Amino acid sequence: MSSDELRESPSLQDEELEKATYVASQWQLMWWRFRKHKMAMISAVMLVLLYSITLFWEFLAPYDPLRYDVDAVFAPPQLPRLFDASGVHFPPFVYARMAVQNPVTLRTEFTIDKSTRLPMRFFVKGDPYKLWGAIESDQHLFGFDPDAPMVFVLGADKMGRDLLSRLLAGTRISTTIGLAGVLISLVLGILFGGISGYYGGVVDNVIQRTIEFIRSIPTIPLWMALSAAIPKDWPVARTYFAITLILSVIGWTGLARVIRGRFLSLRQEDFVMAARLAGSSEMRIILRHMVPSFTSHIIASITLAIPSMILSETSLSFLGLGMQPPAISWGVLLQQAQEIRSVALAPWLLLPGVAVVLAVLAFNFLGDGLRDAADPYSR
Amino acid sequence: MLRYISHRVLMMIPMLIGISLVSFLVIELPPGDFVSYRIAIMESGGASVEQATIDALRNQYGLDLPLYRRYLRWAGNVLRGDFGLSFTYNKPVKELIWERLALTVVISLTTLLFTWVIGFFVGIYSATHQYSLGDYAFTAMSFVGVGIPDFLIAIVILWFGYSWFGVSLSGLFSQEFASAPWSWAKFLDMLKHLWLPLLVLGVGGTAGMIRTMRANVLDELHKPYVITARAKGLKETRLLLKYPVRVALNPFVSSIAWALPRLISGATIISVVMSLPTTGPLLLGALRAQDMYLASTFLLLLSVLTLIGTLISDILLAWLDPRIVYGE
Numbered sequence: 001m002s003s004d005e006l007r008e009s010p011s012l013q014d015e016e017l018e019k020a021t022y023v024a025s026q027w028q029l030m031w032w033r034f035r036k037h038k039m040a041m042i043s044a045v046m047l048v049l050l051y052s053i054t055l056f057w058e059f060l061a062p063y064d065p066l067r068y069d070v071d072a073v074f075a076p077p078q079l080p081r082l083f084d085a086s087g088v089h090f091p092p093f094v095y096a097r098m099a100v101q102n103p104v105t106l107r108t109e110f111t112i113d114k115s116t117r118l119p120m121r122f123f124v125k126g127d128p129y130k131l132w133g134a135i136e137s138d139q140h141l142f143g144f145d146p147d148a149p150m151v152f153v154l155g156a157d158k159m160g161r162d163l164l165s166r167l168l169a170g171t172r173i174s175t176t177i178g179l180a181g182v183l184i185s186l187v188l189g190i191l192f193g194g195i196s197g198y199y200g201g202v203v204d205n206v207i208q209r210t211i212e213f214i215r216s217i218p219t220i221p222l223w224m225a226l227s228a229a230i231p232k233d234w235p236v237a238r239t240y241f242a243i244t245l246i247l248s249v250i251g252w253t254g255l256a257r258v259i260r261g262r263f264l265s266l267r268q269e270d271f272v273m274a275a276r277l278a279g280s281s282e283m284r285i286i287l288r289h290m291v292p293s294f295t296s297h298i299i300a301s302i303t304l305a306i307p308s309m310i311l312s313e314t315s316l317s318f319l320g321l322g323m324q325p326p327a328i329s330w331g332v333l334l335q336q337a338q339e340i341r342s343v344a345l346a347p348w349l350l351l352p353g354v355a356v357v358l359a360v361l362a363f364n365f366l367g368d369g370l371r372d373a374a375d376p377y378s379r
Numbered sequence: 380m381l382r383y384i385s386h387r388v389l390m391m392i393p394m395l396i397g398i399s400l401v402s403f404l405v406i407e408l409p410p411g412d413f414v415s416y417r418i419a420i421m422e423s424g425g426a427s428v429e430q431a432t433i434d435a436l437r438n439q440y441g442l443d444l445p446l447y448r449r450y451l452r453w454a455g456n457v458l459r460g461d462f463g464l465s466f467t468y469n470k471p472v473k474e475l476i477w478e479r480l481a482l483t484v485v486i487s488l489t490t491l492l493f494t495w496v497i498g499f500f501v502g503i504y505s506a507t508h509q510y511s512l513g514d515y516a517f518t519a520m521s522f523v524g525v526g527i528p529d530f531l532i533a534i535v536i537l538w539f540g541y542s543w544f545g546v547s548l549s550g551l552f553s554q555e556f557a558s559a560p561w562s563w564a565k566f567l568d569m570l571k572h573l574w575l576p577l578l579v580l581g582v583g584g585t586a587g588m589i590r591t592m593r594a595n596v597l598d599e600l601h602k603p604y605v606i607t608a609r610a611k612g613l614k615e616t617r618l619l620l621k622y623p624v625r626v627a628l629n630p631f632v633s634s635i636a637w638a639l640p641r642l643i644s645g646a647t648i649i650s651v652v653m654s655l656p657t658t659g660p661l662l663l664g665a666l667r668a669q670d671m672y673l674a675s676t677f678l679l680l681l682s683v684l685t686l687i688g689t690l691i692s693d694i695l696l697a698w699l700d701p702r703i704v705y706g707e
Contacts, residue, residue: 225666
């Protein structure tokens with residue numbers, strides 16, 4: 001840790017700072033370095049928000065994501081506003097929507113009626129739900145007059161369902177499938193990467209060739225083939241688990257390589273040799289000396305592996321091979337965007353794609369920040 | 380060199396066996412088989428099928444044999460060029476695949492070339508003009524390229540084309556050529572449509588290539604031998620191309636090993652979105668209809684293609700860097 005890097009933090013004086021650096025733990029040093037990576041900090045905050053949505057979407061969403069209004073197919077977004085010609089309004093309001101039949105195409109088209117304001121209501125009773133499958137409630141963060149037609153803050157899909165509620169609901173599957181997939185990959189990766197790096201020789205050779213083999217198969221076709229074998233009538237939870245497994249089939253190879261590489265290079269380090277000379281047992285050397293010095297790297301690699309898992313689930317569900325409706329994930333929502341005509345009619349169908357991009361970028365930046373912070377030689 | 384090449388070719392044999400095993404097991408994964416599929420169709424037509432007929436059918440297709448015998452039989456047929464029958468098209472698989480496979484190869488290879496050329500020049504530019512406006516612009520672009528899934532880019536471009544210009548940008552041929560036999564005019568027509576899938580597919584890969592090339596050239600640029608060469612009065616372009624770029628080229632060539640599976644994967648989804656007449660849509664259709672011989676043939680041949688690509692990149696790399704041959 002160079003001291004001029006730390007000197008920039010104004011709260012500490014130079015001398016105190018140097019003392020602080022001497023006694024700071026590895027994690028403390030990492031945190032100091034990480035804090036300076038602005039994009040990574042912003043991304044971390046964004047991800048915390050994203051996972052809060054994952055936990056509480058039932059409460060945050062104005063409607064039940066399966067509730068539909070047949071008269072509101074592809075209804076346009078009614079964004080909440082604070083101002084209109086007559087000044088500031090509180091609570092925020094949306095303009096009412098009017099359906100008009102086009103005399104030529106006979107299609108229902110919508111116009112925004114600027115003369116009617118529908119006020120937003122906070123902490124309202126709405127569609128009932130069961131939070132985490134246990135807590136029954138009908139409280140929603142916000143909503144609109146329950147007797148009036150549904151209000152679509154981000155527009156409606158082709159069945160007349162609220163896109164905002166569906167987007168929030170999709171967050172749960174889309175963001176956790178990455179975590180679950182990486183968890184399984186990590187277990188496999190540590191197991192095989194560790195064995196490979198620790199024993200070396202024939203075992204290492206076999207495992208490395210296997211990894212090369214798995215990586216040489218084009219992933220998407222393989223995933224497509226495997227997930228096509230999932231019966232369509234499986235319950236959501238089982239499909240979810242199957243998909244995580246399928247994604248991990250390939251995901252573990254990357255992590256196993258990273259872990260093996262770290263293991264191999266650490267075996268040569270002086271402090272490992274010193275521990276061995278001091279008579280430490282192999283187990284103690286691994287757990288006490290080697291594992292702590294590569295956990296930070298592993299965490300960074302994991303963070304960088306999550307976005308590709310999220311993308312893969314989205315791609316598979318987009319093709320109709322992943323999660324199946326009525327399950328809701330960003331990929332399932334994007335299925336409706338396969339029809340270019342629908343997208344032209346209702347561009348808001350692409351919003352789940354925006355969510356995917358944001359989540360992926362946030363994880364990438366966070367991973368970059370963590371990797372830089374974890375590397376003691378980085379500047 | 381010859382010894383190295385033959386060694387690499389020999390290494391491919393276990394890989395090929397592995398790939399054929401994976402492809403075969405994929406056929407076996409879904410519940411039911413070809414016969415239960417046929418019977419379901421017959422029964423939905425109102426006919427009742429006797430157990431004896433079922434057994435006879437199973438026997439006829441060799442489905443009553445144990446798994447390993449069936450694998451050997453299938454693998455033997457594949458080696459003779461017989462990939463089985465497509466249930467949905469009721470045609471031998473080999474009649475369906477070659478043109479699509481060829482187009483997949485054309486698209487993947489042109490994209491790879493495109494990615495390389497752009498990555499090569501922009502990477503060198505970014506490295507020699509580090510922290511310039513251009514460097515920052517390319518860095519920002521490569522972040523976007525990495526973050527946005529390519530099928531989304533495809534949708535957005537198609538949407539723009541449709542709603543702003545009223546044209547459909549999907550497909551690889553104009554309508555009049557779609558089912559016409561190959562001719563010079565059809566080829567030119569394909570070139571006219573090729574740029575879009577190329578662009579969409581290339582964005583992610585190019586971004587990666589630029590980053591790799593930039594990092595490698597940057598690593599070399601500050602080494603003492605560069606300073607020596609400059610002190611000797613070597614011209615800047617010659618200096619750059621003769622030494623640092625040549626060293627930086629190694630990771631670049633070896634990147635084909637991961638670029639090719641990625642391209643073929645990416646092409647699969649993009650061709651579904653853009654309805655290109657490549658393997659993607661047919662594979663998806665085959666998987667949805669559980670047309671397993673067609674699907675497994677695609678899986679097998681796509682993987683073999685990737686293996687061949689990797690082999691070529693290894694040989695290129697060995698030719699570029701003799702240390703690899705002697706290191707074996």
